[in-house]
Amino acid sequence: MGMVGASAGVLPFRTVAIVGVGLLGGSLGMALRERRLARRVVGVGRRQAALDRALALGAADEATVDLRAAVREAELVVLATPVGAMVGVAREAADAMPRSALMTDVGSTKARLVSAIEGLAGGRFRYVGAHPMAGSEKRGVDGAAAGLFDGALCFVTPTPRTDARALAAVSELWQALGARVRCLDPAEHDRLLASASHLPHLVAAALVNSTTPDALACAGPGFRDTSRVASGDPRMWADVCLQNRERILDALTRFEQQASALHRILSDGDEPLLLAWLESAKAARDHHLSQ
Amino acid sequence: MGMVGASAGVLPFRTVAIVGVGLLGGSLGMALRERRLARRVVGVGRRQAALDRALALGAADEATVDLRAAVREAELVVLATPVGAMVGVAREAADAMPRSALMTDVGSTKARLVSAIEGLAGGRFRYVGAHPMAGSEKRGVDGAAAGLFDGALCFVTPTPRTDARALAAVSELWQALGARVRCLDPAEHDRLLASASHLPHLVAAALVNSTTPDALACAGPGFRDTSRVASGDPRMWADVCLQNRERILDALTRFEQQASALHRILSDGDEPLLLAWLESAKAARDHHLSQ
Numbered sequence: 001m002g003m004v005g006a007s008a009g010v011l012p013f014r015t016v017a018i019v020g021v022g023l024l025g026g027s028l029g030m031a032l033r034e035r036r037l038a039r040r041v042v043g044v045g046r047r048q049a050a051l052d053r054a055l056a057l058g059a060a061d062e063a064t065v066d067l068r069a070a071v072r073e074a075e076l077v078v079l080a081t082p083v084g085a086m087v088g089v090a091r092e093a094a095d096a097m098p099r100s101a102l103m104t105d106v107g108s109t110k111a112r113l114v115s116a117i118e119g120l121a122g123g124r125f126r127y128v129g130a131h132p133m134a135g136s137e138k139r140g141v142d143g144a145a146a147g148l149f150d151g152a153l154c155f156v157t158p159t160p161r162t163d164a165r166a167l168a169a170v171s172e173l174w175q176a177l178g179a180r181v182r183c184l185d186p187a188e189h190d191r192l193l194a195s196a197s198h199l200p201h202l203v204a205a206a207l208v209n210s211t212t213p214d215a216l217a218c219a220g221p222g223f224r225d226t227s228r229v230a231s232g233d234p235r236m237w238a239d240v241c242l243q244n245r246e247r248i249l250d251a252l253t254r255f256e257q258q259a260s261a262l263h264r265i266l267s268d269g270d271e272p273l274l275l276a277w278l279e280s281a282k283a284a285r286d287h288h289l290s291q
Numbered sequence: 292m293g294m295v296g297a298s299a300g301v302l303p304f305r306t307v308a309i310v311g312v313g314l315l316g317g318s319l320g321m322a323l324r325e326r327r328l329a330r331r332v333v334g335v336g337r338r339q340a341a342l343d344r345a346l347a348l349g350a351a352d353e354a355t356v357d358l359r360a361a362v363r364e365a366e367l368v369v370l371a372t373p374v375g376a377m378v379g380v381a382r383e384a385a386d387a388m389p390r391s392a393l394m395t396d397v398g399s400t401k402a403r404l405v406s407a408i409e410g411l412a413g414g415r416f417r418y419v420g421a422h423p424m425a426g427s428e429k430r431g432v433d434g435a436a437a438g439l440f441d442g443a444l445c446f447v448t449p450t451p452r453t454d455a456r457a458l459a460a461v462s463e464l465w466q467a468l469g470a471r472v473r474c475l476d477p478a479e480h481d482r483l484l485a486s487a488s489h490l491p492h493l494v495a496a497a498l499v500n501s502t503t504p505d506a507l508a509c510a511g512p513g514f515r516d517t518s519r520v521a522s523g524d525p526r527m528w529a530d531v532c533l534q535n536r537e538r539i540l541d542a543l544t545r546f547e548q549q550a551s552a553l554h555r556i557l558s559d560g561d562e563p564l565l566l567a568w569l570e571s572a573k574a575a576r577d578h579h580l581s582q
Contacts, residue, residue: 133511153511195506200498200517205572206549207494210542215486216579220424220444222520223580226491229513230576234569242562249557251501256550258497263547266532266540274532278525281496285522288507289515 010169011176012037017074019044019067019089021054023135023233024106025080026144029059031177034146044070054141068096076173079105084239087116090127094120103127104170108197108236109243110157110186118161126166129157129186132179133197139233150178155193157186194247199255201237202248204230301460302467303328308365310335310358310380312345314426315397316371317435320350322468325437335361345432359387367464370396375530378407381418385411394418395461399488399527400534401448401477409452417457420448420477423470424488430524441469446484448477485538490546492528493539495521 016032018025021043032038043060044067045051051063064070071077071093079086086105093103103125107113114129121127134152154174158167171181184192204227208216211223219227241248265273307323309316312334323329334351335358336342342354355361362368362384370377377396384394394416398404405420412418425443445465449458462472475483495518499507502514510518532539556564 133509135511135513153509155509192506192509195502196509196514197511199502200514202553203494203498203550204517205569206546206553207491208572208576209568210546210549211486211490211575213575213579215483216575218424218444218446218483218487219580220426220488222426223487223491225516225519226495227572227576227580228516230569230572231580232573234566234573237569238562238566241557241565242560245557245560249554252550252554252557254501255497256547256554258501259494259543259547259550262493262497263540263543266536266543269533269536271529271533275525275529277500278496278521278528281499281518281521282523282525284502284504284507285499285518288504289510289518289522 009172011172012039013075013173014038015040015042015073016076016078017042017044017070017093018060018078018080019070019093020079020081020085021045021051021059021063022080022140023138023143024132024148025078026054026057026059026141027134027146027148028078028080028106028177029054030057030144030146031149033058033061035176037173037176038076042070042074050141057141057144059141059144067092071097071101074098074101076169077101077103079103079107082236082239083107083109083113083243086113087120090117090120094124097125099124101125102166102169104130104173106130106132108193108240110155110184110189112243114157114159114186118159126163128162128166128170130170130174131155131157131189131193132174132177134179135232147178149174152179154179154181155184155189156181157184157189159186190244190247191250194244194251195254198240198244198248199251201229201232202241202252203255204228300463302463303330304366304464305329306331306333306364307367307369308333308335308361308384309351309369309371310361310384311370311372311376312336312342312350312354313371313431314429314434315423315439316369317345317348317350317432318425318437318439319369319371319397319468320345321348321435321437322440324349324352326467328464328467329367333361333365341432348432348435350432350435358383362388362392365389365392367460368392368394370394370398373527373530374398374400374404374534377404378411381408381411385415388416390415392416393457393460395421395464397421397423399484399531401446401475401480403534405448405450405477409450417454419453419457419461421461421465422446422448422480422484423465423468425470426523438469440465443470445470445472446475446480447472448475448480450477481535481538482541485535485542486545489531489535489539490542492520492523493532493543494546495519 043063
């Protein structure tokens with residue numbers, strides 16, 4: 001995992017097309033406009049009502065349901081749909097994009113996606129995968145915010161086929177948006193994120209699903225925080241889970257082993273082991289995640 | 292679970308003794324003083340350094356390591372030590388307290404504690420158990436804050452042996468501190484809180500303990516929130532878990548069944564079931580925990 005420091009000198013972009021103007025796409029549009037990192041932001045979506053809302057909230061300068069028209073003059077095309085729809089969108093955009101254009105995405109899983117889009121790209125356009133670690137339990141452009149990426153970690157996932165200037169341009173974009181950019185191999189990204197991001201969503205959902213309504217009525221700040229991400233968009237997370245199924249199963253298996261170990265400790269009423277188990281969690285969290 | 296609306300007309304208390312001036316006890320002392328709900332707050336602890344710190348932060352008017360001296364003039368004695376130490380403290384305080392005095396506590400588990408302290412109390416003093424659902428991953432009086440209970444849920448746990456005026460007085464105190472007071476039977480409290488509060492701590496710790504350091508380095512806001520409570524005080528939580536072991540094991544078993552169900556769904560790559568499972572969690576959380 002390396003830090004990226006190169007400057008490609010490409011900013012501001014002339015026209016950026018953002019396909020999917022929801023939480024992430026909308027926030028990106030707002031941030032590009034507010035920071036003047038693009039002269040023109042074109043939002044692309046399937047429903048006119050959502051596009052009107054994106055325009056009203058300042059997430060784009062123009063908006064259209066016509067993907068091909070939107071990307072025709074784009075210097076940068078950003079895929080911000082649910083990850084399962086990205087390859088289809090990339091295929092359609094590929095035909096209409098200028099040869100010199102650059103494509104990137106904001107998908108939470110990378111290995112399959114990067115491989116598929118690189119296959120599409122051939123020599124026709126340049127592509128670099130990205131994954132800004134920002135989000136919210138909110139959904140759609142109404143949850144979008146220009147500051148969403150400020151201070152966030154953003155992974156860029158080059159491969160041996162990645163054009164170096166394209167990598168520098170995408171990295172520079174995310175740095176200009178306030179993100180801390182790190183390079184990761186796509187497969188390594190998916191392995192690490194299965195634990196760091198995908199598993200917590202599933203654990204939060206399992207916690208809610210195992211809790212009866214009368215107990216939910218007694219929930220305090222602890223339950224609220226532990227379960228927050230379970231309020232995320234089910235469609236988006238189902239996509240992520242299926243794309244990164246094998247890695248998530250590995251992480252879930254390790255988690256289930258910890259739950260079994262805990263079950264045994266509690267059954268035995270083993271105080272020293274319980275204390276050591278809780279202390280190990282606190283030490284690891286405080287070390288890696290202290291504010 | 293009933294709302295409490297009675298007014299006992301006991302506020303402000305003359306002398307309140309708080310045994311254990313940590314996060315909860317310290318916050319209680321600060322709030323009592325700031326809201327003028329006690330004329331005099333006496334903090335009791337085992338280490339002089341911690342008591343000096345509590346005084347410096349305004350958590351008490353006076354502080355002492357001498358429990359008997361502290362409770363001799365108390366109208367109200369609040370147990371705010373780790374829950375495993377409360378019965379011992381109550382026993383020692385019982386001998387020195389005035390006959391008219393009232394005892395309460397802020398312990399996270401109630402059934403064993405309430406039964407043990409009611410056994411001690413006999414006719415010597417009046418006791419009502421309480422559990423304010425407030426806390427923090429911070430520890431000790433340095434994490435204390437006068438506003439900690441504002442808007443929090445606070446359970447009071449009367450039994451058939453509870454004096455009605457004592458119940459009204461303790462309820463009135465917590466309402467005056469800004470909490471929403473609810474009555475629960477002690478055993479019912481422990482059953483509900485095993486799911487609503489104790490299990491989330493253990494799930495958060497299991498999540499951290501199953502995550503490798505390289506993945507922890509990739510954690511974003513989702514992992515941070517889901518694991519926040521794992522940074523809580525291990526000693527305190529070990530106490531809670533052992534006091535409420537059977538109920539927590541029931542809740543943990545239900546949670547493990549959800550994790551297994553998820554494992555099967557992912558192994559099968561069953562998209563409709565995965566989506567339904569995620570949607571059920573989102574619906575339950577949004578219904579019960581929307582801000």
